[in-house]
Amino acid sequence: MERNLHASSNVVNGSGNQNCGSTSDRSTVAVELRNWSVDLGGRRVLSGIHLCFRKGELVGLVGPNGAGKSTLLKSIIRMPPPSSGEGTVFGRDILALDPRQLARLIALMPQNLLLDFAFPVEEVVMMGRHPYLSHFQSETEEDWRIVRESMRRTDTLGLLGRRVTSISGGEKQLISMAKTLAQTTPILLLDEPTASLDLRHQELIFAVVRRFVAGGGSALVAIHDLELAARYCTRIVLIKEGQIVADGPTYEVFTSELLSDVYGIRVVVYTNPITGTPAAIPFIEETETRSQD
Secondary structure (H helix, E strand, O other), rough: OOOOHHHOOOEEEEOOOOOOOOOOOOOOEEEEEEEEEEEOOOOOEEEOOOEEEOOOOOEEOOOOOOOHHHHHHHHHHOOOOEEEEEEEOEEEEEOOOOOOHHHOOOEEOOOOOOOOOOHHHHHHHHHHHHHOOOHHHHHHHHHHHHHHHHHHOOOOHHOOOHHHHHHHHHHHHHHHHHHHHHHOOEEEEEEOOOOOHHHHHHHHHHHHHHHHHHOOEEEEEEEEHHHHHHHHHOEEEEOOOOOEEEEEEHHOOHHHHHHHHHOOOOOEEOOOOOOOEEEEEEEOOHHHHHOOO
8 A cells, every 4th residue: 555645744855854853852862964965086975965863763764776875874973074064963063073972872883894804703792892992991891791792682692702704794794783782872873784684683683773772772774675674664764866855754755656766666565464564566667678688
């Protein structure tokens, strides 16, 4: 069952910001970006982004390859920094915070865990504790407790003692999630956290994130799997060519009209009879298939 985008006033088109700008209650605002733009290699990758999310929100960042999802997540922790615009985290200027302060507020799980050395997996997870350790300071028992708990939550305790170079891609993804949790920040930025994971561990990761936001945390998750996004995210930010084209409740952003436009392919949206959430089926027209032969 499709819903008419134009019948709802909850969806914001363009780079508009629907959830923070219209209210006087700023106490729950986690991150807010205004006119946020990023240039890479002389090319504008993100343009005039307005985005805000609050405590207790699990927001899905959805769009095709090359839309700017990863760049947006990384730019929030200034890797790369924005070319222009303003941003705040809990009301504090993102650009004015020193790296350690920022790392205690926001943790980024990158799309790929790139490690060339054969570190034991628990030492990789311990890297999440670096913002709390001064130079030459040894890890405390509390740091190791947090590491073990993060590994328990991600079902990776069985990897203790293994070298990160000897584990599978899916196991590296789980270790990367454990490292992100070990950073114990109130905000998570997750870039394709379920890539390379089997069905069980996809569900596990999103269950962990849902518990995190239920406890007052905030999460912005870039994800390609539209069904997972629809099941777990109550709000969707749809991005195309470096600009936000829609931002609103999942049911009102996941429409055939919007998804077909963003992905450049016919997309039919229906309600999954089991989960009751939107599901999408892409179709390549027969004439399009013939033209590729």
